[in-house]
Amino acid sequence: MTPVEVNVERSGGEEGGGRRHPNTCPECRSHYRDDELRHAQRVCAQCGHHFVVGAMERIDQLIDAGTFVEIGAELRAADPLAFVDLKPYTDRLTDAELQTGLGDSLVAGHGRIVGRETALAVMDFAFMGGSMGSVMGERFCLAADYAEQHGVPLISVTGSGGARMQENILALMQMAKTVGAVDALREAGLPYISVLAHPTTGGVIASFASLGDVVIAEPGALLSFAGPRVVEQTTGEKVAADFGRAESNLRLGQLDAVVPRRELRGELAKLLMLFSPAEDEPTGDNEPLMTIVEGEANPIDRLLGRLRRGRRHG
Ligand SMILES: [Zn+2]
Numbered sequence: 001m002t003p004v005e006v007n008v009e010r011s012g013g014e015e016g017g018g019r020r021h022p023n024t025c026p027e028c029r030s031h032y033r034d035d036e037l038r039h040a041q042r043v044c045a046q047c048g049h050h051f052v053v054g055a056m057e058r059i060d061q062l063i064d065a066g067t068f069v070e071i072g073a074e075l076r077a078a079d080p081l082a083f084v085d086l087k088p089y090t091d092r093l094t095d096a097e098l099q100t101g102l103g104d105s106l107v108a109g110h111g112r113i114v115g116r117e118t119a120l121a122v123m124d125f126a127f128m129g130g131s132m133g134s135v136m137g138e139r140f141c142l143a144a145d146y147a148e149q150h151g152v153p154l155i156s157v158t159g160s161g162g163a164r165m166q167e168n169i170l171a172l173m174q175m176a177k178t179v180g181a182v183d184a185l186r187e188a189g190l191p192y193i194s195v196l197a198h199p200t201t202g203g204v205i206a207s208f209a210s211l212g213d214v215v216i217a218e219p220g221a222l223l224s225f226a227g228p229r230v231v232e233q234t235t236g237e238k239v240a241a242d243f244g245r246a247e248s249n250l251r252l253g254q255l256d257a258v259v260p261r262r263e264l265r266g267e268l269a270k271l272l273m274l275f276s277p278a279e280d281e282p283t284g285d286n287e288p289l290m291t292i293v294e295g296e297a298n299p300i301d302r303l304l305g306r307l308r309r310g311r312r313h314g
Pocket residue numbers: 025026027028029030044045046047048049
């Protein structure tokens with residue numbers, strides 16, 4: 001029997017030339033079965049590396065079982081430019097749909113997190129690099145509209161390589177459109193929580209993804225308009241090793257928090273509770289405030305007392 005020679009090549013990083021299996025950790029080379037990885041929320045048990053998560057799996061991780069309702073699922077991209085690069089845009093769309101089971105790079109809908117209703121917009125990087133086209137933008141706006149109509153918060157989870165070049169100006173217009181939707185939420189006084197997953201770049205980080213009232217990122221996620229290699233080539237300067245990563249964005253004040261994936265659902269639940277309207281206000285156990293009011297208390301106690309009297313009598 002002839003011995004089989006196996007040539008193992010190790011590439012420098014995840015963007016290196018060598019192809020690695022999608023379930024092999026790019027940091028520590030641990031390899032997992034798909035069900036193992038899914039069970040671990042696609043976080044490497046050895047080193048904590050966060051693998052990319054598809055939109056539907058992300059929704060499973062975050063939303064109370066059985067409460068998610070999708071909206072805008074029937075929307076599909078048109079091809080007004082009849083765009084062809086190596087193959088027609090319509091073929092790329094079909095391939096992406098067959099590969100991911102999704103109609104575009106964002107899934108919109110609503111559901112509950114630990115019992116609290118929220119609108120949701122979750123991107124899928126596997127669908128044409130999570131690129132932003134007209135359907136992605138429209139679905140994001142449908143989720144924002146739902147939030148506005150029902151007076152609930154909006155949570156987005158992004159992962160994107162930027163605008164979809166096959167849609168040209170129609171893709172770029174989604175930046176203005178999604179920012180407009182976020183602005184409408186702000187005017188309605190509704191919270192928008194943005195979760196940035198690896199990688200959130202280009203037109204998505206340059207528009208709605210940066211505009212959350214709270215902006216959270218996953219550890220190690222690349223979050224920058226252009227990637228480090230492009231910046232190095234353009235400026236001719238070497239960039240820091242953690243350029244554009246979540247941790248450096250946090251240090252530079254671009255983020256509110258870096259939250260490991262296993263804690264994400266709990267942290268979102270906490271934020272939804274903090275942002276929740278008056279129906280969740282405690283009643284009864286703050287009664288003692290009433291006794292302070294009639295005397296010459298401090299201005300805040302007087303204000304609280306007036307509010308309580310108003311509520312009781314009128
Ligand atoms: Zn690892």
